[in-house]
Amino acid sequence: MTSFPVFELRQVSQQFDRFLSLDDVNLQIYPGERVALVGSSGAGKSTLLRLLNGTLLPTQGEVWVLGQNLSRLSSRKLRCVQRQIGTIYQQFHLVDSLRVIHNVNAGHLGRWSFWRAALSLVYPLDVKTAAAALHRVGIPEKLYARTDQLSGGQQQRVAIARVLVQDPLAILADEPVSSLDPTLSKEVMDLLRTLVQESGKTLVTSLHSVELAQNYCDRIVGLRDGKILFDSPPASVSAEMIDALYHLKD
Amino acid sequence: MNQPLLRPSLLNQRFLWGSVMVVAVALSIYQAGLFQRDWLNWGGLAQLRQFFQASIQPDLSPEFLHLTFDAAVITLAYAVCGTCLSLLLGLVGGVLTSEVWWQSVFPRQAQQRPIWLTVRAVLAIPRAIHELIWGLFFLNIFGLDPLVAIVAIAIPYGAIVSKVFSEILDETPRQPLMALLNSGVAPLSACSYSLFPQAFLDLLSYSFYRFECSIRSAAVLGIIGAGGLGYQILLSLQSLRYEQLWTLFYALFVLNGTVDFTSAVLRHRLGSPSRLDLNLRRANRSDNRGLDKLRDGHPPPLDGYLTHSGNAAYLILTRGQQRQSGDPWVMLAGVGALLLIPFCFWYVSADFSKLWSPRTVQLLADITQSSLPPNFDREQISQMLALSWQTLTMSVLAIAIAGIGGILLSFPAAHNFFLPGGLLNPVQSSPSGRLLAWGMLLLTRAFLLITRAVPAPIWALVALFVLFPGILPGAIALGLHNLGILGRLMAEVTENLDQRSLIALKAQGTPASLVFLYGVLPTTMTRFLAYILYRWEVCMRETIIVGLVGAGGLGRLLTEQLSSFDYSSVIVTLSGFIVLTFVVDWVSSRMRRSLR
Numbered sequence: 001m002t003s004f005p006v007f008e009l010r011q012v013s014q015q016f017d018r019f020l021s022l023d024d025v026n027l028q029i030y031p032g033e034r035v036a037l038v039g040s041s042g043a044g045k046s047t048l049l050r051l052l053n054g055t056l057l058p059t060q061g062e063v064w065v066l067g068q069n070l071s072r073l074s075s076r077k078l079r080c081v082q083r084q085i086g087t088i089y090q091q092f093h094l095v096d097s098l099r100v101i102h103n104v105n106a107g108h109l110g111r112w113s114f115w116r117a118a119l120s121l122v123y124p125l126d127v128k129t130a131a132a133a134l135h136r137v138g139i140p141e142k143l144y145a146r147t148d149q150l151s152g153g154q155q156q157r158v159a160i161a162r163v164l165v166q167d168p169l170a171i172l173a174d175e176p177v178s179s180l181d182p183t184l185s186k187e188v189m190d191l192l193r194t195l196v197q198e199s200g201k202t203l204v205t206s207l208h209s210v211e212l213a214q215n216y217c218d219r220i221v222g223l224r225d226g227k228i229l230f231d232s233p234p235a236s237v238s239a240e241m242i243d244a245l246y247h248l249k250d
Numbered sequence: 251m252n253q254p255l256l257r258p259s260l261l262n263q264r265f266l267w268g269s270v271m272v273v274a275v276a277l278s279i280y281q282a283g284l285f286q287r288d289w290l291n292w293g294g295l296a297q298l299r300q301f302f303q304a305s306i307q308p309d310l311s312p313e314f315l316h317l318t319f320d321a322a323v324i325t326l327a328y329a330v331c332g333t334c335l336s337l338l339l340g341l342v343g344g345v346l347t348s349e350v351w352w353q354s355v356f357p358r359q360a361q362q363r364p365i366w367l368t369v370r371a372v373l374a375i376p377r378a379i380h381e382l383i384w385g386l387f388f389l390n391i392f393g394l395d396p397l398v399a400i401v402a403i404a405i406p407y408g409a410i411v412s413k414v415f416s417e418i419l420d421e422t423p424r425q426p427l428m429a430l431l432n433s434g435v436a437p438l439s440a441c442s443y444s445l446f447p448q449a450f451l452d453l454l455s456y457s458f459y460r461f462e463c464s465i466r467s468a469a470v471l472g473i474i475g476a477g478g479l480g481y482q483i484l485l486s487l488q489s490l491r492y493e494q495l496w497t498l499f500y501a502l503f504v505l506n507g508t509v510d511f512t513s514a515v516l517r518h519r520l521g522s523p524s525r526l527d528l529n530l531r532r533a534n535r536s537d538n539r540g541l542d543k544l545r546d547g548h549p550p551p552l553d554g555y556l557t558h559s560g561n562a563a564y565l566i567l568t569r570g571q572q573r574q575s576g577d578p579w580v581m582l583a584g585v586g587a588l589l590l591i592p593f594c595f596w597y598v599s600a601d602f603s604k605l606w607s608p609r610t611v612q613l614l615a616d617i618t619q620s621s622l623p624p625n626f627d628r629e630q631i632s633q634m635l636a637l638s639w640q641t642l643t644m645s646v647l648a649i650a651i652a653g654i655g656g657i658l659l660s661f662p663a664a665h666n667f668f669l670p671g672g673l674l675n676p677v678q679s680s681p682s683g684r685l686l687a688w689g690m691l692l693l694t695r696a697f698l699l700i701t702r703a704v705p706a707p708i709w710a711l712v713a714l715f716v717l718f719p720g721i722l723p724g725a726i727a728l729g730l731h732n733l734g735i736l737g738r739l740m741a742e743v744t745e746n747l748d749q750r751s752l753i754a755l756k757a758q759g760t761p762a763s764l765v766f767l768y769g770v771l772p773t774t775m776t777r778f779l780a781y782i783l784y785r786w787e788v789c790m791r792e793t794i795i796v797g798l799v800g801a802g803g804l805g806r807l808l809t810e811q812l813s814s815f816d817y818s819s820v821i822v823t824l825s826g827f828i829v830l831t832f833v834v835d836w837v838s839s840r841m842r843r844s845l846r
Contacts, residue, residue, distance in 0.1 A: 053757045082759030093754035098772045106768050109760040117764050121772075124257070131255070144258045159754075166758055 005030050006170050006202045007052050012061035014047050021047040023226035029204060034196060036213035037206040039223035040246050045206035049174050052204060053085045054078050083110035086163035090175035092155040096148035100158050103147050104130040107165030133161040137191060153184040160191060171196060173205035189216050210242055263844045275650045278643035282722045289722055294715040301712060304492030308500060322501045325478035327594035328468035332403025333461045334591055339404060340411025343373060348416035350424060354437040377409035378831040380794045381467045385474050386812045391613045396600040399476035403467050407460060414456055422449045451520055458513040465509050469502060470705040470795055480705055487711055499704060506703035519577050621817035634826050641803035644721040645790040651729025653782040656736030663694040663737055664744035702734025710796040724801025728792055732785055743777045776845050783838040790834045
């Protein structure tokens with residue numbers, strides 16, 4: 001690839017108290033890629049995603065996003081970079097007590113002025129964009145519903161609609177379907193894939209199931225004990241590689 | 251998506267209640283005469299300055315320190331004894347007023363409903379009457395005896411504890427209890443093996459909170475002559491010895507601060523961080539259950555936990571481990587309580603035999619006789635209506651002051667807000683910024699502690715330095731006192747906030763002010779309002795205690811009638827007050843329901 005990477009990790013290590021979550025990781029992710037992070041619990045998938053969206057700064061090494069070294073940025077500049085990254089979480093991370101429209105409009109918050117945002121809480125603004133986003137994720141009728149009255153699958157759709165409104169260059173997803181049943185999981189993954197393919201966005205998602213990873217992504221990164229065990233296209237991921245991935249050290 | 255959805259009307263129930271609130275506050279301000287007549291007494295400013303000046307030079311002579319220490323121990327002892335008795339009463343009352351108990355005793359619907367509804371109604375009356383009124387009443391019976399303070403705390407608190415305990419028991423999952431009952435176990439044994447252990451932490455957590463309140467009540471009861479810090483404070487204030495007054499104040503701050511801090515630490519260690527989850531409890535529980543279900547199906551990975559709530563997840567994990575291995579701090583507190591309780595009962599040496607002595611029975615009979623028939627003359631009724639209106643406006647003003655102040659101060663007082671790594675702060679921050687944040691935190695916490703530690707009647711007397719008598723000084727005094735309590739409760743709400751949605755907002759580059767607007771405020775505001783409304787009910791009852799020092803309202807009339815032994819009028823005024831209390835409780839509970 002000729003273009004330069006959206007995300008780049010240079011010799012990154014991340015330490016939590018006594019626990020080494022990531023150990024000297026190097027990784028480059030290019031525009032338009034759909035990358036799955038797989039590995040067992042505690043392998044460092046979520047830590048890696050937090051490093052990529054700038055909510056965590058590495059204890060060692062450098063994280064470069066869109067050509068910027070995140071550790072070197074002021075908080076204002078960091079926010080500018082973060083606006084170009086949308087994140088979807090396993091447990092949705094929505095504000096339960098707000099109506100769906102406000103949670104979807106929260107995607108605008110990186111751009112909106114304080115007064116515009118405050119006014120919108122009383123009299124929802126940009127309803128058209130929000131309605132279109134909800135239509136896109138398949139729950140147009142929930143525009144004015146309260147978020148905590150939605151089912152898990154619907155809440156994840158609201159979270160995706162929020163990212164749609166945010167319109168970032170890259171989408172990170174942390175176990176986006178682990179709280180959902182298999183049918184819903186498939187629907188949500190289909191939706192995610194269509195969305196990134198249409199607009200040429202980059203997707204990095206951690207997934208519990210290797211099968212989902214093989215079906216929906218074009219590159220699979222296997223993590224074990226904070227290190228990258230393999231990094232290859234789905235077709236060349238063999239059963240032995242998967243076994244090695246989930247086989248813990250004794 | 252052919253036709254757009256209709257925007258829901260802004261004219262909903264919340265909006266309606268919101269306007270009711272605004273109108274009520276406006277009317278109360280009008281009633282207090284804030285913009286109509288002179289309410290500020292400039293002549294008192296010098297006195298007020300003297301009062302505050304004395305704060306930096308308290309009386310530290312050995313004799314006075316000794317007296318202060320003694321008074322502090324008495325106040326503590328009243329609180330401990332009062333809390334113990336109220337918990338005993340509350341435990342029995344709580345079981346007897348819980349729906350679940352009667353359901354297990356009489357499994358048939360028709361029999362049980364009237365029983366627990368009656369018990370509940372009966373308990374509502376002692377609850378409606380403030381400790382101070384109970385105190386004045388028992389003062390007439392027992393004379394100046396420590397028993398007055400203890401019983402005056404035990405009775406209303408017992409009724410409050412009953413109500414809360416019964417709610418906790420009713421909201422505890424019942425399947426284990428039903429399983430035991432269905433296999434033929436007797437109700438009490440079945441409860442002891444299922445319901446009680448399940449609810450234990452919640453009950454304990456609430457008991458700690460009651461003890462915190464009890465310390466404040468014990469100080470107030472001192473004012474009517476029961477002794478302790480409140481009594482000494484009143485003496486010093488009346489003889490204008492401000493240096494002594496401040497020594498006593500500092501003792502009160504230390505006492506309150508220690509109790510509040512210990513209670514917070516213990517609750518945290520026991521793993522029940524929120525002290526009372528007013529009316530949102532049910533919703534939360536079901537939420538949690540829902541989440542648990544999700545987790546059972548698809549256990550989230552460990553690092554997933556770390557992602558959504560960083561250190562909070564760690565806390566949960568470590569807390570669980572500590573409980574298994576027996577936390578030394580909790581053990582220490584348990585041993586401390588075992589030693590403290592007998593000591594306190596010994597120290598106050600109240601004459602409990604007075605409770606059933608023939609003289610008491612005789613006096614009670616006399617009072618009952620003299621209070622009948624109630625004195626319903628027309629003049630008194632019209633006076634009472636006017637005073638009820640005054641009382642109501644005082645409570646509304648007070649809660650407006652306390653609510654607004656509490657919300658504003660609760661944020662700087664929460665340790666996860668402005669501090670580095672907090673909700674609003676970026677990851678890095680300069681040393682000076684950190685110092686400023688810590689300074690602000692300590693300053694607001696100290697302010698909240700001072701306002702809640704000083705009893706409301708004392709605030710009223712201080713307010714009377716510069717204000718003309720009326721409902722305004724009473725409202726300000728109650729407002730200040732409740733501000734301290736509310737500010738702390740609200741800071742705890744912010745500290746226990748579910749951070750996941752905030753992390754999501756921050757991750758997409760939202761500036762701090764908007765994280766606050768879209769993440770913090772919507773989540774905390776409903777709780778804040780619930781606390782405010784709940785505290786309004788308390789404020790209504792507390793109007794009595796500022797009435798004592800002349801702040802007006804029904805409280806003043808009632809204390810006058812009580813001290814002149816005019817029981818036939820007392821019973822009328824008291825009934826009027828109870829009705830007013832019930833009205834306020836009803837409105838408050840309706841408003842809280844519309845918040846859900």
